[in-house]
Amino acid sequence: MNIHAPLLLRRAFAMSKTLPGSCAAEDGVLPLANPDDGSKSRNWGLLLPGVIGGTLVALYAVTTPFIAPALRKYCLPYVPATSTQMEHVLKMLKGRHGSLVDVGSGDGRIVIAAAKVGFRAVGYELNPWLVWYSRYRALREGVHQHARFYISDLWKVSFSQYTNVVIFGVPQMMLQLGEKLEKELHRDARRESCDSGQMLKAG
Known part of the structure; x- marks a missing residue:
């Protein structure tokens, strides 16, 4: 029998306790699991549904105003005026003055353009995101005192x-x-209409 075996075993056991990551028991007591591991798992379990839920709510809040018009009696989707349409608006307003209203003002480009040439311009739009963006554009372009935007149903x-x-x-x-306009507008009022992307027609 090797008389040095017990001594070698004791030394090996002592060395194992000093090694990083060693799972050897100390004084006969097994190491306990780190309680932080369970807390981290629980925190992630609570955080992940919150992040997903918040993302869905934000997505709903942003997209609903753009989708809602399709569900109304008269579908009036947001379609920005083209540069050609903008030119026709300004051309037909040439020589005119006073107040101007854009019915369904979208991103505010018509109202802002009219304000730049001297009109007291107002835009009515049902989509709040577009109204806030229009107000920002008017402020940025320095015409916010002559270009106003309101969240409202045109009817x-x-x-x-x-x-x-x-x-x-x-x-x-x-x-x-x-x-509706025939009943409400004065005789000297002028209407410029554009149906489904066609050119403006005065009325």
């Missing part, structure tokens, strides 16, 4: 105070909107 607005009306609508709504 609930009275247009009697305006002398110039710009309309970018769809054929389905133009008849009813025309009747």
